[in-house]
Amino acid sequence: MVKVLQSGLYSTIQDLGRFGFQHLGVPCSGVMDQHSARMANLLLANDANCAVLELTGNGPKLEFTSNTNIVITGANMLPMINDNSVLNDSVINIKGNDILSFGKRVYGLRSYIAVKGGFKTKAVLGSRSMYSKITKESTIKRGDYLPIADCDVLLEPNLAKLKVPNIDYESKVINVFKGPEFDLLNISTIKKLLEKEFKISNSSNRMAYSLNESIENSLNSILTSVVIPGTVQLTPSGQLIILMRDCQVTGGYPRVLQLSEESINKLSQRSAGNSIKFRLKAQ
Incomplete structure (x- = not known):
């Protein structure tokens, strides 16, 4: 015990x-x-x-x-x-x-x-x-x-020792893939999404990480659809929400990005106030 x-x-x-x-x-x-x-x-x-x-x-x-x-x-x-x-x-x-x-x-x-x-x-x-x-x-x-x-x-x-490859705790870069609604974004919004640095908010937890800064959102809500850990949702106010391990299984906000498994691990080691920057990877 x-x-x-x-x-x-x-x-x-x-x-x-x-x-x-x-x-x-x-x-x-x-x-x-x-x-x-x-x-x-x-x-x-x-x-x-x-x-x-x-x-x-x-x-x-x-x-x-x-x-x-x-x-x-x-x-x-x-x-x-x-x-x-x-x-x-x-x-x-x-x-x-x-x-x-x-x-x-x-x-x-x-x-x-x-x-x-x-x-x-x-x-x-x-x-x-x-x-x-x-x-x-x-x-x-x-x-x-x-x-x-x-x-x-x-x-x-x-x-019983092993050289453990550690996560880079200091890097701001978070690798992502296009989400299902990514191609509906206009060019200006995509540019801001991929060039801007975002700070993790104090309200982040095991369910989701919310980001302080917002971007333009001209998209309508979608029909309730499947979401998974790592899904990045864009809310009507322009705030980005990154779903984490305890997230719900469906959502109605556009799914603009999707974190890789490695990126979920990396983000989980980042604290409120830390900055992150999305880097789009080819699928």
Whole structure:
């Protein structure tokens, strides 16, 4: 078990997502940065879909009641075991009563904790991903006990390291493809869309990232149509909304761009106030 001593700003259990229920209006959910979560599980020789703990903004304080191995990836939040610094992207041996805590965030926004065998919280509709309208809890809370697999054999840290290709957390460039309604935009709007820098607003979350700056919108609303994580919608006011992992499954705003999977991972590590710039890629 892992006891939650402090929950952190916004910490949730996530796996790769909940699929096959979108026709019922159920979002995919899942880890915001799939690259970092997959790397954490890979380092532990876990299945890629093992549930991890996703931290946003700052980290929790956790007490382990038994031996296990963990890996921390993604944002660097200066992790510590019993107040001794440990590294991201490497296997860490944990003993019963060890306490994991975090310091000041150095870069990135979201960090991932994987444990050997994955977190064993209750699966709902085939996934352990927390989502407020589907699972009983939407975040972990102080006093929670998070079940984990038994782990009798600890990995050798020096034999379980991997050079992890990190996301470029500093680059403003977000690669995108044309959305279904892109070609309906006029030339002036397309130019602004692809040349302007946009700042991420304070209202951004796991459902969607909204951008502060607006552009001209001469398009009418569309019939309600399918949207997916990474869809960029253009609202009647000219504001752009980038749908993320907890997004709805349909929408009525023009879908002008679509983020690549790599770009969703990258954007999920950007904070409110950071600037981004779209770069159109050939499909």
